[in-house]
Amino acid sequence: MKGVTDTTGTTIEWVIARIIENPLIQTKLYDEIKSTVGDKAMEEKDAEKMVYLNAFVKELLRKHPPTYFSLTHAVTEPAKLAGYDIPTDTNVEIFLPGISEDPKLWKDPARFDPDRFLTGGEEVDMMGTSGVKKMPFGIGRRICPGLSMATVHVNLMIARMVQEFEWSGYPEGSKVDMSEKLEFTVVMKNSLRAKVKPRV
């Protein structure tokens, strides 16, 4: 159960941190929500049409995969991985940020920038069929079966939270501390404090 709820919950914590850290991102999300649904409550099918929201979620899961590692995979026959020989019966765990922050794969990987997927000309294939540049859900036969459901939930939650509320740091003017801490998932080291104002 923790693999279902904590991954999604952790993602939302980093979402709020990032939109507080960068009010322009929050404005872009809000403007897109307004132009897509106006004052109507967001629904699943609306979220699919929102290109900026989708780019934001891609960037979020690149920079903050909820787990540092995929689940342990056992090698059933001799294999080669990144130039290394892996003998049968070896347990392999993949360090996910090692891929999603690799400067050989990404321009300026430390920078949080949803626009890299829009005007920046970068793309990513979540299923890994045309290459692997990030894998927050794993890839291949054991890819997370909750991928679609989690993506819908995360998109919808962000859209509704931004549609209804304006988020800012607390105390006012404080800087968001992006330090990480490993629990079951990778959470914020210092819990996020936020001011939440209803949009009226």
Ligand code: HEM
């Ligand atoms: C943002 C949300 C989520 C993320 C980032 C995530 C990530 C992952 C990762 C990295 C794996 C390991 C894949 C591998 O080792 O190759 C995994 C496995 C799994 N996930 Fe998720 N997950 C999320 C949400 C969910 C949800 C909502 C469900 C169920 C409704 C779910 C169900 C599972 C199951 C059952 C496995 C084990 C699959 C297997 O071993 O064959 N996950 N997930």
